[in-house]
C-alpha cells in the first residue's frame with residue numbers, strides 16, 4: 109500500500125522539480141540577457157554580476173551607493189556617459205556637466221519624470237517626488253508659492269523658537285562632556301518641520317523619547333527588507349504592483365498619517381486657518397481640481413496672445429495625504445545631517461569656524477543683537493561653508509530622469525525613449541577640473557567672484573524638478589548653524605572616531621557618532 113502511494117507521488121514530485129528548475133533557468137536566462145544591454149548598445153560599462161549588476165556591494169549594504177557610483181566611474185575617467193546596472197536594471201550615468209545641463213535644464217521636456225514606478229493604490233507613495241507628467245506639472249505649479257520669500261519670513265519665527273530651545277539645552281552641557289550632536293540636531297530638525305509644516309509642537313527637544321521622534325527616526329532607519337522592497341520596485345515594477353509592495357513602513361506611515369488627519373479635522377472643526385504647508389494642501393483639496401494650462405505649440409507662430417487649453421486634474425485625498433507625509437519626512441534627516449557635518453568640518457578647521465563666527469557676530473550686532481532674517485541673509489561666508497559641506501557630502505547620491513523621446517547626444521550616441529538616466533552628484537562634486545583638490549574643505553570655492561557652472565553644484569538637483577524646498581532647507585540650516593556658533597565654540601572630542609560613511613544609510617551620514625566638546629561663549 110505504502111509502496112503504491114510512493115510510486116503515485118513520484119511523477120508529481122518530478123513535475124514540480126521540473127517546473128522549479130525551468131523557472132530558475134528562465135530567471136537566470138533573463139538576468140543574463142539583461143546584463144547584455146549596454147554591450148548591445150555599445151556603451152562603455154563595467155562587467156555586471158548575475159542578478160547583482162554593478163550595485164551588489166550597495167544592495168548587500170557593504171558600500172554606500174555614492175561610493176558604489178564613484179568606484180564604477182573611476183574606471184571611465186574620460187567618458188561623458190557610462191552604462192550601469194542597478195541590479196538588473198540598466199541606467200545611463202551621465203557626468204559631463206554640459207550634458208547634465210541639457211538633461212536637467214535645457215531639454216527638460218524630454219527628461220521630465222524620474223521614472224519611479226508609482227502604484228497609485230499606495231496613497232502614501234503618491235507625492236510630488238514620485239508623480240509624473242501633467243499631474244506633476246499642475247501640482248508643482250500650485251505648491252511653488254509655499255516657498256516664496258514672504259512665506260519663508262513667516263516660518264522664520266518658528267525656526268527661531270526651536271533654535272532657542274536647542275541652545276538652551278546645549279547651555280546645560282559641561283565643557284569636557286562628549287556630546288553626540290546628531291541627536292540634538294535631529295530633534296531640532298523635527299521640531300522645525302512639525303511646526304512650519306503642520307503647526308504642531310512636536311516636543312522633540314523637550315521630550316526626546318516621544319513617539320514623534322521615535323517614528324521619525326524609524327522612517328529613515330535602513331534595513332534589509334527595505335532594500336529588498338526597493339530592489340523589487342525598481343527591477344520588477346510589475347511584480348511589485350502585483351504584490352502591492354510599497355516603500356512605506358506601515359507603523360511609521362500610520363502614525364504620521366493619523367497626525368495629519370487629526371490636525372486637518374481639528375482645524376476644520378475649529379475654523380483654524382494657518383499659514384503653513386498643511387493649509388496649502390487643505391486649500392487645494394477644497395478647490396477640488398488642479399488647473400493645468402497647456403500652451404498649444406501650433407499657436408506659437410502668432411507671437412501675440414498665446415492661447416491655452418485648460419485641463420482639470422483632480423486633487424485627491426490620497427494626493428493630499430501622500431504629499432503632506434512626504435513634506436514632513438523630507439525635512440527630517442538631510443537637514444540635520446548637513447548641519448552636523450558643517451559643524452564637524454568647522455571643528456576640524458578652527459580658523460574657518462572663527463571667521464564664520466566673526467561674520468555672524470558683526471551682522472547680529474548690526475541688527476541690534478538679533479539673529480534676524482535679514483541679518484542671516486548678509487552672512488555670505490557662512491553660506492559658503494554650508495555650500496562646501498553640501499559639495500563634500502551631497503545627501504542624495506543620484507538624480508534620476510526618464511528619457512521620454514529618443515535623444516541624440518553631441519557625441520553621436522542616442523539615449524532611447526524609456527531609458528533611465530542618472531546624474532551622479534558626488535562624481536560631479538569631486539571633478540578636479542571644476543573643484544581643484546576636491547578632497548579639501550574650502551569654502552572659498554564659493555566666493556562670489558568664483559564662477560561655478562550651474563550644473564556643477566547639485567545637492568538639490570537642478571532645472572524645473574529641483575528640490576521645491578531648497579530655500580527652506582538652506583534657511584533652516586543657516587539659521588541653526590548661526591545660532592549655535594553665536595553661543596558656543598565647537599571642538600571635536602579626542603574620543604571621536606574618524607569619519608566613516610554609514611553604508612546602510614540613504615544619505616551621507618557618519619557610521620559612528622561624531623563627538624564634540626562645546627564651550628559657551
Ligand code: HEM
Nearest residue numbers: 236237435438439442443504568569570573574575577581
Ligand atoms: C538638506 C535638505 C534637502 C536636500 C539635500 C534635498 C534634496 C533634494 C533633491 C536632490 C531632490 C531631487 C531634485 C532633482 O531631481 O533634480 C529633491 C526633490 C524634492 N524635495 Fe528635497 N531636499 C531637502 C529638503 C527638502 C524638504 C525640507 C522638503 C519639504 C519640505 C523637500 C521636498 C522635496 C520635494 C517635494 C521634491 C520633489 C520635487 C519635484 O519633483 O518637483 N526637500 N530634494
